[in-house]
Amino acid sequence: MVNQHDAKSKVTIDKNFEDLHRPFDLLQAKAEASNCLYCYDAPCIKACPTAIDIPTFIHQIRSNNLLGSAKTILSSNIMAGTCARACPTEILCEQACVLNSSEQEPVKIGELQRYAVDHLIDLELTNNQAHPFQRQSLTGKKIAIIGAGPAGMSCAHKASMLGHDVTIYEAKSKAGGLNEFGLAAYKMVDDFAQREISFLLNLGGIEIKHGQTLGQNLSLDELQEEFEAVFIGVGLADSNELIYEGEINNKVTSAIDFIEQLRQAEDKSTVEVGSKVLVIGAGNTAIDAAIQSKRLGAQSVTLVYRRGEESMSATNWEVDLARQNCVNLLFWCAPKSMSEVDGKSSMVFQRTKVENNKLVTTGEEIKLETDRVLTAIGQKLDPTSLPAMDIKAGKITVSGNYQTSMEGVFAGGDCIASGEDLTVQAVEDGKQAAYAIDRYLLKSKQAEGEI
Structure with missing residues (x-):
């Protein structure tokens, strides 16, 4: 646990972020x-x-x-x-x-x-151990994958095994998605996310192009012209914005951005965290941000949620871990406003309750002093990058075989309507989508008289 007197020393910080298990x-x-x-x-x-x-x-x-x-x-x-x-x-x-x-x-x-x-x-x-899987006979078909997160990498590996050539287009400088950028540093030590990517790519038949962002320098229409099929596994890259009164924005940060900064820092002791940290949210990302803030040396960390503990999307194990790391949990409070007086910032919360199956405020308010607010109130898809696609409730609509409303375009992972916000489910989506794409390409070959 963090020693508050020397918490910013590199030795202490490194120890605080050793492998959790x-x-x-x-x-x-x-x-x-x-x-x-x-x-x-x-x-x-x-x-x-x-x-x-x-x-x-x-x-x-x-x-x-x-x-x-x-x-x-x-x-x-x-x-x-x-x-x-x-x-x-x-x-x-x-x-x-x-x-x-x-x-x-x-x-x-x-x-x-x-x-x-x-x-x-x-x-x-x-030790140059042979890769455990081999590719089937090459089909000559090319598949484009947008996003090198769990869904995209899983789809790429299975599609390559089925004999197709795969090109992955990734916005960031590293592959891995949330595995690389969005998980607590103490869960993924020793650069494991990149080692796993290297292992996966050793199968062959997969190329990754970085710095490629859909809707900016990457066009879905152009990909459809160049490739026989396209898979979209972009996740939910945008964070929902915290709405509150006041304009103290320089102290409000997305928890995802904070976690990414910490994961990519060569020296974690250089990452600024604040002394009195508030984390707004109730999922595993909120827990990760809160625990890591404490382990970086914050004097107090309070996780605030507008409902009760039983409604948290974080698992009981994660909530217990937060308590073990001296994170304060404050329930039935919703952010109202933020202000700064004499250089000291504070956030006002409204007490909440459920009345007639609706969340309402009670009229009671509490004020918490803070110099850092981390928001973890959900992620969302940027629909402007997919203007021609059927999107409902902020996610891509797909059929039972992962096909979108566009011919030859498939999707999986957190960005689709059935996405469950679990890495393991995204991996399964990518795998099953690869099988669906393979069947789609087989039908195309039959229709064209190639077989």
């Missing part, structure tokens, strides 16, 4: 694997959005077949290393573990998954 060694992994009951029709598989064969990969760990275990995992989820670190396993596979119905704890599936996948990636990147 110390990885298993071989003995720990085999001991944990022995707890699995290897269920028939295992509920943990059904709870995993990518349907990883969990009993099989755990049995392979127990049998000393680490490469086989990793391949079992990666065949369903090519970004399983990130998912093992960031996935809310406590509400997915581990919640479904049958041991939860007994007095035992569930099998630590996420940590076992990380152990196996990290072993293979380390071998592949450092």
